[in-house]
Amino acid sequence: MALPEADVQEFGTLQGHRVEVETWGRIFWRRFRRNRAALAGCAILLFLIVISVGAPWIAPHDRDFADLTKVERPPSSEHPLGTDQIGRDNLTRLFWAGRITLMVSVVAVAISISLGTILGALAGYAGGWLDTVIMRIADIILAFPALVLLVVLASIIPASVPSHYGTMAVIGFVSWPVVARLVRGEFLSLREREFVEAGRAMGAATRRMMFRHMLPNAVAPLVVAATLGVANAILTESALSFLGLGVRPPLPSWGNMLTDAVTWRVLALKPWLWIPPGILIFVSVMAINLVGDGLRDALDPRLKT
Amino acid sequence: MTTYIARRLLQSVPILLGITVLTFLLAKAMPGDPFSTLLSPGVTQTDLERLRGLAGLKAPLHVQYLRWLSNLVQGNFGMSISHNQPVATVIADRIAPTVALGIGSLIIGLLFGILFGVISAVRKYTLVDAVFTVGALAGISAPTFFVGLLAIKYLSITLGWFPSSNLVTPGLSAPFPYNYLDVAHHLVLPTLVLGAATIGGMMRFVRSGLLDVLSQDYVRTARSKGLNERVVVYRHALRNALIPVVTILGLSLPNVVGGAIITEQVFSIPGMGRMSFLAVLSRDYPLIMATTVLFAVLTVAGNLLADVAYAWVDPRIRYD
Numbered sequence: 001m002a003l004p005e006a007d008v009q010e011f012g013t014l015q016g017h018r019v020e021v022e023t024w025g026r027i028f029w030r031r032f033r034r035n036r037a038a039l040a041g042c043a044i045l046l047f048l049i050v051i052s053v054g055a056p057w058i059a060p061h062d063r064d065f066a067d068l069t070k071v072e073r074p075p076s077s078e079h080p081l082g083t084d085q086i087g088r089d090n091l092t093r094l095f096w097a098g099r100i101t102l103m104v105s106v107v108a109v110a111i112s113i114s115l116g117t118i119l120g121a122l123a124g125y126a127g128g129w130l131d132t133v134i135m136r137i138a139d140i141i142l143a144f145p146a147l148v149l150l151v152v153l154a155s156i157i158p159a160s161v162p163s164h165y166g167t168m169a170v171i172g173f174v175s176w177p178v179v180a181r182l183v184r185g186e187f188l189s190l191r192e193r194e195f196v197e198a199g200r201a202m203g204a205a206t207r208r209m210m211f212r213h214m215l216p217n218a219v220a221p222l223v224v225a226a227t228l229g230v231a232n233a234i235l236t237e238s239a240l241s242f243l244g245l246g247v248r249p250p251l252p253s254w255g256n257m258l259t260d261a262v263t264w265r266v267l268a269l270k271p272w273l274w275i276p277p278g279i280l281i282f283v284s285v286m287a288i289n290l291v292g293d294g295l296r297d298a299l300d301p302r303l304k305t
Numbered sequence: 306m307t308t309y310i311a312r313r314l315l316q317s318v319p320i321l322l323g324i325t326v327l328t329f330l331l332a333k334a335m336p337g338d339p340f341s342t343l344l345s346p347g348v349t350q351t352d353l354e355r356l357r358g359l360a361g362l363k364a365p366l367h368v369q370y371l372r373w374l375s376n377l378v379q380g381n382f383g384m385s386i387s388h389n390q391p392v393a394t395v396i397a398d399r400i401a402p403t404v405a406l407g408i409g410s411l412i413i414g415l416l417f418g419i420l421f422g423v424i425s426a427v428r429k430y431t432l433v434d435a436v437f438t439v440g441a442l443a444g445i446s447a448p449t450f451f452v453g454l455l456a457i458k459y460l461s462i463t464l465g466w467f468p469s470s471n472l473v474t475p476g477l478s479a480p481f482p483y484n485y486l487d488v489a490h491h492l493v494l495p496t497l498v499l500g501a502a503t504i505g506g507m508m509r510f511v512r513s514g515l516l517d518v519l520s521q522d523y524v525r526t527a528r529s530k531g532l533n534e535r536v537v538v539y540r541h542a543l544r545n546a547l548i549p550v551v552t553i554l555g556l557s558l559p560n561v562v563g564g565a566i567i568t569e570q571v572f573s574i575p576g577m578g579r580m581s582f583l584a585v586l587s588r589d590y591p592l593i594m595a596t597t598v599l600f601a602v603l604t605v606a607g608n609l610l611a612d613v614a615y616a617w618v619d620p621r622i623r624y625d
Contacts, residue, residue, distance in 0.1 A: 140323035143601040143608075145563040148581060152597060155585050156334045235448055239567055242450050243582065261454050262571060268462045278451035286446035293442075 031298035038294020044287035048280075052099040061089035063096045064250055075272050082272045085260065094276055097252035102284070104168050104247065105233035111172025113226050116179025121215065123180065124187025135184070138177035149174055150236065154245035163248040167240060171233050182225055186218035220299040227292035231285045238281050254281045310613055317605050324601040325377070329370050332594050338362060377598065383591030387584065392595045395580065400562070402472055402488075403569070403576035406495055407561030411554075413500030418507025419550070425508065426515035427538055437508065444505025453498045453571040460494060467494045470573040495572045499565060503557075510553065514546040548619050555611025563600035 032038060051058065061079075067087040075082045081090035123134040141149070150170055157166035190196060191214075199213055240246030241255025249256060254277040260266045261274035340353050340360070357363055361372065376383065382392035425437040461469035468474065468491050477487055518524065519542055527537045566578035573579070577596065584592040616622045 136319060136323065139320050140327055143320060143324050143604045144327075144597065145559055145600050145604060147566050148563055148597060148600050151566065151582060151585050152331050152335075152593065155588075156331065156336075158336065231446070235446075238448055239450065242448075243567070243570060255448075258450060258454065262573075264462075267454060267458055271458070274454065278448065278454070281451065282443075282447045285448075286442060289442055289446055 422511025
């Protein structure tokens with residue numbers, strides 16, 4: 001069978017015949033590449049990451065400089081998105097807000113994935129009472145509606161902790177049970193496979209068994225969960241910040257730039273203040289969802305192509 | 306089936322207990338207590354300490370927890386500090402708008418979600434499908450508060466079709482429930498906003514479920530028997546595709562009561578969500594603890610309902 005050259009790694013020779021192999025990485029990339037929506041999402045995401053990471057350098061003005069002579073000006077050539085309630089440049093705040101929102105979301109997901117993977121792997125592999133205890137705790141946390149739990153937790157954070165760190169921790173803490181359940185499910189089914197039995201028969205230590213052998217096989221749904229988790233975290237963080245419980249002023253976040261929009265003054269008369277952050281939240285979440293869906297479809301073992 | 310239900314009920318007991326413990330600990334972890342803000346010239350620290358002792362705040366933690374728990378199971382939810390009314394009254398006064406909002410948005414989500422999902426699955430790979438799929442993704446990607454604000458700005462302020470906030474028009478003299486038309490008029494926008502988010506999720510679910518079912522062998526059999534495509538889809542395939550939707554309904558039960566914090570905040574609706582949010586802000590501990598436990602218990606009940614309904618509806622599942 002002749003495979004296209006670009007997707008094939010030469011594996012070597014076996015009795016004089018060339019052996020050609022298509023690795024998992026190539027298969028995944030080929031399938032992902034064909035999903036135009038996912039690629040568009042990637043492009044948008046890249047653009048957002050660039051302006052977020054580059055915010056300190058590409059922002060036209062200083063983030064916190066409040067020029068009280070220029071309060072709530074409409075967009076002009078000097079301030080392309082106008083100025084906010086105390087005279088700060090809105091476009092600069094938008095870039096910095098993106099930086100903070102994305103950072104909080106990514107770190108929150110990192111926390112939830114780390115916690116969830118460790119606890120879920122332990123529960124799935126060890127079984128018995130450890131499994132029961134961990135899953136009961138996960139069930140208890142999952143029994144609370146997310147926003148209610150977040151609101152309560154966010155009010156517990158002491159005022160001395162910078163609000164963005166607190167928000168990361170809180171969102172990460174509320175999200176780990178979902179990841180733990182996912183990983184536990186994967187480990188429960190992996191535990192029955194032959195390679196696990198073989199490893200244990202050869203005397204592999206539990207930690208080595210879990211991390212070196214089982215975890216790489218559970219990575220695919222984890223990657224999808226992480227990507228979609230970032231989208232969810234962005235929505236959650238902006239909701240919390242909108243309510244005043246997430247990232248707090250003077251730190252800008254796309255969510256807290258919309259807090260004042262509940263007043264008629266800002267809502268009706270100054271749309272340049274709140275519409276751009278809202279649109280950016282929407283665009284970034286949509287892009288990440290597109291990429292996540294694309295990843296899920298490309299990594300799905302059931303599809304034949 | 307009854308053994309399954311009994312077993313699940315028994316399993317929920319430790320979870321319910323855990324919920325109460327966690328709620329109690331969270332409330333205790335919040336900085337400040339009801340007396341720390343009673344600062345006036347004549348009040349000294351010793352007076353505050355004495356008040357705390359009288360209110361039972363000096364007792365050891367587990368004693369306070371057990372006292373609260375025994376009151377809770379007897380139906381005594383305590384006295385709300387910020388409202389100066391029994392907690393039960395506060396909740397009862399505010400639950401109606403939230404339930405109306407929740408059920409309304411659930412119905413919209415179900416109706417249009419299933420409709421669009423079916424259309425999208427049946428016309429797969431066409432423009433209609435692409436539009437609906439992108440629309441659904443947009444629906445779940447848009448933050449609810451942003452959509453709500455946009456709705457207020459364009460549908461209420463610019464077009465003037467709907468009122469922008471609150472539950473009733475001030476000055477309208479008819480008491481509840483005779484002002485139901487006015488209330489309904491006020492609830493249209495929030496319900497639409499909340500429903501839009503539900504439609505997106507439901508539509509994707511129904512679409513993927515229906516696509517799975519449509520590729521099954523028995524559907525091929527039905528088609529090869531010469532059955533009308535409509536009959537195949539609506540009478541045979543859809544029923545099976547809707548089984549997971551039953552689960553979703555059960556899981557949406559807690560959201561009906563507790564899920565609208567943001568929408569209620571944006572539209573200033575005096576419902577459960579807004580009340581629990583304000584309670585957290587004002588450190589009204591009895592109210593916070595009661596509403597949190599209420600939401601969590603509803604979630605557990607919703608999960609149980611979803612599982613039982615799933616087992617009942619799907620004849621392939623045996624839970625013995």
